[in-house]
Amino acid sequence: MNHTRYRFYLINIGIPLLIALGLFLAFDLTNLDVLISDALYNTTTHEFVLGHNKLFENFTHRWARIIPNWTGEAAMIGAFLSFVWPLFRADKHASIIAWMERTRVAQFLQFLTRHRRDLLFVVVSFAVTTGFIHYFKSHTSVFCPVETTLYGGIEEKREWFENFNLLHEAGKGRCWPGGHASGGFTMMALYFVALRYRWRHAKAVLVATLLLGFFYGTTRIFQGWHFMSHTPWAGVIVWFSMFFTAMAFYGRARLDPDYVAPDRARTAPATT
Known part of the structure; x- marks a missing residue:
């Protein structure tokens, strides 16, 4: 029992923390974000490669919002009904x-x-995730690439931890973590619902939602509205908000596929 419990928390908390540490070391303490954005910036026209492409903007930013928006609205209507x-x-x-x-x-x-509990979980997890994303945006005050002096703006580029203020807004910047990416990552709520019912395609749902979030976030990098690290950071924050909300709604017994009830463990026949 202890082994399965430790494995559950290692996968769902330990690994995301390691990813966060990797992001911090690889991006926040280096110049990697700027190097990637430099490669996408035309120094002659002083524009990012897809910064003013209306079709790209509509397809990857405006129309793409339909998926999480309609999912959240459908869950709210379903929960009410x-x-x-x-x-x-x-x-x-x-x-x-x-x-x-x-x-x-x-x-x-x-x-x-x-399925009232599941519908309410989707609604609440969307709200909690949105709250966390807005909290970190306002309490870190990071500006987007096009707003910085590196790419024609007037604001200084600073890392999130340089501005972080726990209790008060840190400034006017609202670029970290990626808000558009987080919209795609919020679809991870469906993964936890699938996990609750031991659906055999639950991992496929997780992969699909991760890809959606990365697609949402990466497209904004080509427009100069985010640095590369803003997307995976959004994924980490959304994961933790989703996971702890799911734990509050369902508990480990429902979310851990290896969980065995204590009474079943005591009555299980011994193996040799």
């Missing part, structure tokens, strides 16, 4: 229930009621 079915009583609303069963509205409402 999940309280509707329990309001009906057979002795008082027989005709309405009969109509809803004929039109399959009853089955839909019953489905939402059964």
Whole structure:
């Protein structure tokens, strides 16, 4: 039991912390971010390669928001409707229930009621994640590449830890971590729902949501609106906010595929 518990926390907390340390050492303590952005910046036109491409902007930034936005809105509507079915009583609303069963509205409402916890988890995890991202943005005051003196702006480039203020806003910069990337990473909420039900494709859901977040964030680098490290940093912050919210909603027993209930462990036959 101890082995599975340690493994669970190592995977879900230890590895993300190691990734965060790697990001800090590889990007925040070096000039790697600037080297990558320099390669995408045209010193003759003083523009980033896709900085003013409207189609690219629409496809990767404006239209792409539909996925997390619609997911969050659908979860909110579903969570609200999940309280509707329990309001009906057979002795008082027989005709309405009969109509809803004929039109399959009853089955839909019953489905939402059964999955109320999951719908509420998606709503709350989206809200918690958004709150954390906005907190770090305002309490680090990091400016985007195009806003810095390196690429034609007026602001000094500084790392997030140089400006970090725990209790108060650090300034007007709002570029770290990547907000657009975090929008894609919030879809990791679906991974934790899949994990709860031991769905065999849960890891595929995780990979898909990670790729979505990296796609969202990386495209902004080509426009000069983020440094490369802003995207994986967003992923780390979203992961922790999602994981701890999922733990609050479901607990380790639901999220750990190797979890064995104590009573089952005591009654399990010994193996030789």
